[in-house]
Amino acid sequence: MDDSFDLYPEEIKECKEALMNNDTAAAAAKIHKYLENEDNIPLNIAVTGECGSGKSTFVNAIRGIKNSDDGAAPTGCVETTIDVTPYPHPNFPKVTFWDLPGIGTTRFPADQYMEHVKFERFDFFIIISADRFRENDVKLAQEIQKMKKKFYFVRSKIDHNIQDEKRIKNFNEEMTLKRIRDDCIQGLQQQGIEAPQVFLVSSFELHLYDFSLLHETLERELPAHKRNALLFTMPNISREIINKKKKAFQANIKYHAVLSAIVAGVPVPGLSTTVDLGIMATVINKYVLGFGLDKLSLQRLADSTGVPYENLHAVIKSPLALEKINVDLLLKVISQITSSGVLMAAEEGSKFLPLFGIVAAMALSFTATYKTLSFFLNSLAEDAQRVLEKSLGLETSV
Template sequence: MQLSRIIMDTPHDCESVEEIKEALQNNNPALAIAKIQEYLDRQKNTALNIAITGESGSGKSAFVNVFRGIKNGDAGAAPTGCVETTSEPTPYPHPNYPNVTLWDLPGVGTTKFPADQYLKLVGFEKFDFFIIISDTRFRENDVKLAREIQEMKKKFYFVRSKIDDVLRAEKQSQREFNETETKERIRDNCIQGLQEQGIQSPQVFLVSSFELHLHDFSLLTETLERELPEHKRNVLLFAMPNISQEIINKKKKAFQANIKYVASLSAAAAAVPVPGLSIAVDAALLIRVVKEYAVGFGLDIPSLENLAINTGVLFTDLMAVITSPLATIEITVERIFKVFSHCASSAALMAAEEGARFIPLIGIPAAMGLSFTTTYRMLNFILDKLADDAQKVFKKALNTTE
């Protein structure tokens, strides 16, 4: 079994992957496996700190909550209100990805946090980027903060919040209402106002915390993902709510890119001539990875319950479109092997692996190859099913059809 061929066939400029390739080229499979495990763990543990700031009452806390898939008022939610509810920088870890933290920062320009000292007082160094939120035109304090952030060589983005309220009011007051033109006018107005105050090429996004799938939230997430360092892009991607088919497809592609590394760990276990060990390792790997898939696609019970409440679609109706036996339930060894039994080729490969391991000379390499192939096929099979279910749930939540 040539692990080097498997890893090296896929070009990648990640430093960790280059270390894996080097270990394999030097005929050091033990080091390669250690590096693979380190690579997979690093992806899960990479910290991403997002600062959410703006003046009081601008909708910061509501944005923090909806990004994390938590309803206002839930346990662990950022408190919302029409007055300033945040007196100190407050961290809100993502419930499914605790390495991703949204920080609800105090309003800019308060007595305790004056604009000219704001970044120092909130500890700007730890934040990867800033989102500056306003529910009206961006004010002087917002601009001062943007300038300070720019001087510190950090990224910042302007979010015009509560756009649903504005559009509703505009629709009621205008005889001939055009939503697209109205949003363009609001966006242009914000950009012009920021440019007049010295902000060059400001990026402004119109967002409703109650209608994430509408307006500019998808564009915002695409921009954040594009402008983040490469090693943090997937960290952000997996924490994003599934508010578009494109995000679901991107998550699937990111999950798929790691399958060869997980399968390589399976192949390493197959090199040990202990009956049943490879199967046990494969089951443990699959359970861990499939759980990540289900949570990432929002197919766990808490995510589906929140989606039902946020969209008004019955929870039972969302459940009804799910076909994978590994969604919405506890992932166990028994359920994993039940899926194995429905995939005849994988079941046959697994049986062949156990027998091949004890063939003199060629047995271990053959068992490693069979183990890799089995795990690789199974994970792709499961990923396809769960991604399809995620798309069906998304369409059902929006009451759309094919």
């Protein structure tokens, strides 16, 4: 049984009990509540570091926007963060990255700093440095540790270091990265941090170095019900990220299909089709946003990679990518998918048959919704992979 059953076990259990008691209205309400909760899980990530460490650039990069975009965290060579500032993800606003003032630039010593920034609201802390981690970084980590919160050290601007080191004779990138990482770890250990987790990152090239490892670590150490909230905000920097998003979306299709089946049991002409289309339009919009296949996200990707928007657009095949999905558009596209269209039509007709008509309609509705959502999820995931490969200058594999 997958993790999705473990997020809100009481709601799933109550839904099953309601279905066994033929209380379809209660079952539908429980599923709706479960799905609504899924969409409203907050995740608050604190990002801090000393002046010039690159924390604001990191906040922008992980949100998929440039430093010059509207809504970007301000950057500069002087301290630009003077207070705790929230930056919601543009597509998933329940996930917020908080740009914190550097502990060495505030009026508060480390022990008061945690109270000043209201540490209890954050799920974890990312402490950023552009070179060695300083005494203030260590003090902050120790205070976070006292509060029993997770923290991670990010060594930023690694791309600058690599460029500088390339001038040296017999340059070896792997050895250079190991030396920088070991130096950071040893420095932190000497200052009293046991087993520090250090990740080497370039905010301008997230697909390189340790960003994927950072995401995997965060995902592993977050509570289960918050993992998808983090996952869907991650830039598509690898095939693994795209596949994880697809798997997470796939896990919830059964709930949408059950909700569709319950509605199909109501013998009102046209009701089931109308509700089904509404459900699917909402869900597919989430797929488009989660895979970064909306127009704004694609333009941001084009700007950040230097690959023309038209070139990225050209590899997209799904008719629902780059669109704001509504019922009319979805119905038009579904009508061109023979199996889904036939199933939905058969469902409407079958519910008025004597004896087993309602049961047949519910089964057909479940199948139609499940197959349709799976079809569009697969096609959008493939588009996301093609866009990733195009952005990285790779040969398309799908």
